[in-house]
Amino acid sequence: MELSPTARVLLGMIRKGRRTGYEIKQLVDVSTRFFWAASYGQIYPELRRLEEAGLIEGEDDPTGGRQRRAYTLTPAGDAALDEWLRSDEEPAYELRDEALLKLFFSGELTKEERLHIVRQMRARHQAVVDGLRSIEEVAAAAGGATYTTLRFGLDMHSWAVDWCRKQEEELE
Amino acid sequence: MELSPTARVLLGMIRKGRRTGYEIKQLVDVSTRFFWAASYGQIYPELRRLEEAGLIEGEDDPTGGRQRRAYTLTPAGDAALDEWLRSDEEPAYELRDEALLKLFFSGELTKEERLHIVRQMRARHQAVVDGLRSIEEVAAAAGGATYTTLRFGLDMHSWAVDWCRKQEEELE
DNA sequence: ATACTCATGTAAGCTGTTACATGATTCT
């Protein structure tokens, strides 16, 4: 059972506990967002597809008159998630960094302009560091693999901030 | 003049010298690929659009009976490239790392299985390091901004390799 | 001969975002 990119994060989040599409979106935004984003436009249609495929089971669960549908994994969904987690295929890795592209083409710019690009780049990484730090305590309490990945993000973007600073010093 | 993502790399590559679509693809694959990829399916249609928009100028330049079309920047294209390079907008940054997502959801796996994921992740980063090292000498000779960005890639993925190794030690 | 590289291009399909629409509940 080949899972779509969004299906991977949905199954993973649902295994952590019974979830609605809305809750999954909130969770993604405070945890995997920096290396695996998802939007409502992907989440809701994909939840329907996964239910049709028998990997998850939805149950209407309104709060008052407000509609709500919560999902749990079926045994097939549980197996599909494990199969993906244990698969040997080379995991996808994709990066798109506009600041780096600007830097690549900055050969004909002045020193000040190049410096400006590096500062933009540093600010970008710093913003991610700040965002991750603000949720670090919660993640640290949860501990385990969740916290490990957050640490990776924090350490990597901090490393990038340092790299930019060094670059700025060289240019000054 | 708002440039499409692919247009940015095309204009930048063409400013470095008169180029064909094929040459641009080769160049991208040995330079920006690790932070900004492009495929033929994007390159050729976009070259046509940029010519229609008056940012580049194409000239037929066959080698024997083999068709070939080489492009140069128009003054408008040159200005558009500079405008983008100097713009103040927050540069886009996007990362999609499947290994990290697996790690995030690895809470219910055994230690061996988690170790396997980290090793996959390390191999992934190591492959990029190897790829970049193989072109390092050429880039170092060219020097300047081109080499700086290659160094960033080399240093960042080397850092990631080290991070994985530490993680592996902790798990062993 | 045949395989590889040079060279251009398109069609189908997948993935994703953005913007919008709808409506209920809760907080100030």
Next chain:
DNA sequence: AGAATCATGTAACAGCTTACATGAGTAT
């Protein structure tokens, strides 16, 4: 009363990859 949050969903569009098609020149 009005704003924010909870909650679901869709339509339009943007961007990209893959696979294929075509054909010429070059190296083995």
